[in-house]
Amino acid sequence: MKKLQSLIIGILAIILVLLFSVHQLEKSTGMAGAKVLNIYNWGDYIDPALIKKFEKESGYKVNYDTFDSNEAMFTKIQQGGTAYDIAVPSEYMIEKMMVEKLLLPIDHQKISGLSAIDPRFLDLSFDPGNQYSIPYFWGTLGIVYNDKFVNADQITSWDDLWRPELKDKLMVIDGAREVIGLGLNSLGYSLNSKKDDELQEAFEKLKKMTPNIKAIVADEIKMYMANEESAVAVTFSGEAADMMWENEHLHYVIPSEGSNLWFDNIVIPKTAQNVQGAYDFINFMLVPENAAQNAEYIGYSTPNKEAKALLPKEISEDPQFYPSDELLSHLEVYENLGSDYLEYYNDIFLEWKMYRK
Incomplete structure (x- = not known):
């Protein structure tokens, strides 16, 4: 009888170990059930309070991973190691x-609230x-x-x-498209540009800028500029908004020659x-x-026209962030x-970084 009891206890122990292992495997692969939502987004790109609100309202458990470049995000989704439900x-x-057929088509019948999006930001060439x-x-x-070190003119x-x-005295964002783009x-x-002579001309001009470069950095620009460790920086509008919030001497300018207008959109990976x-x-x-809460927290411009109407006027009417x-x-x-x-842009950028040294 004791042998039978021991056998039953042993079998139960094995079952419990297997169940625990399956649970851990599901958790690690992001497939612990339909009530889990796996989001892949840029770092510090959503108000954490909104994630908690969404979890409370929907009953989903959100797993939130971050990436620091589009290329890193692309590679991870292409490899398929983690089944992300949302990416940005x-x-x-x-x-x-x-x-590359890495996305599921959007079923617009399942979307509510798309009418709140400003038509200027819908039906664009990339999608x-x-x-x-x-x-x-x-x-x-x-x-x-920083107006303490540089005049507006x-x-x-x-x-x-x-x-x-x-x-x-100059800091620039660590990005090939951004740096080569400003040179162009x-x-x-x-x-x-896909003209080799134009790209080479931009490279030669960028080399002449290197004496002014203090650092080539990413998110750290916010801290450095807010702490007045540099006079000028090349960065994105939302990062600029964060800096300006912390230091009243900072100002943002969209260069007269033109610049990059970027869009980040939500997609559903396949x-x-x-x-x-x-x-x-x-x-x-x-x-x-x-959307308004998120825009005020992050500092970037919202494409949601109804959300924009809810923002303080000092934000919604600021031409630095909502240009004409x-x-x-x-x-x-x-x-x-x-x-x-x-690859050519990346090669030029890396060569420029090496030249600077």
Whole structure:
């Protein structure tokens, strides 16, 4: 009898171990059930309070992972190691993911609140008809300067970054498209140029900027500029808003030659395990009150016109972050360059970084 009891206890112990192992495996792969939503987004790109609110209202448990570049996000989704239900790539990467068939088409009948989106940010060239993506944030690339060290009339264009008085006082974002793009724009060329002579000319001009470069950094720019460790920086509009909130001497300028107009949209990767949860999250973020809360927290421009109406006027009427249609017409959206030219841009950028040393 004791042997039988021991056998039963042993079998029960094995079953418990197996159940625990299955649970841990499901947890590690993000497939612990339909009530789990796996989100892949840029770092510090949603108000944490909204995630808690969504979890409370929907009953979902949100697993939130972050990436620091479109390329890193693309590679991870392409490899399929984690089944993300939501991702937030930029426009040119959305186009690439569509080509690579990494996205599920959006069923617009399951979307509520799309009418709140400003028509200017719908049906754009990278995703006609918004077949695969829903607008999340938009913004620009520009220049931040500190008026304690630089006068306003000294920073109006990309060319001003080459001024000799900025020696060792300039920080730039660590991104190939951004740096090569500003070099191209400063010469009057498209930031999507596929002309080798234009790219080489931009590279040669950028080399002449290197004496002014203090650092090539990413998110750290916010801290450095807020702490007045540099006079001027090239960064995105939302990052600029954060800096300006912390330091009243900082100002943001969209260069007169033109610049990048970017869009980050929500997509559903083809490996998604909780598609209904993805739609629930998209609809939650389209609610004007939620979109407004997110925009005020993050500092980037919302494409949600009803949310914009809820923002304080000092935000919604600030032309630095909600520029006029005339200025918008001078800005360019990054296009998918194709693998060959994307590699070429990266090679030029890396060579420029090495030249600086």
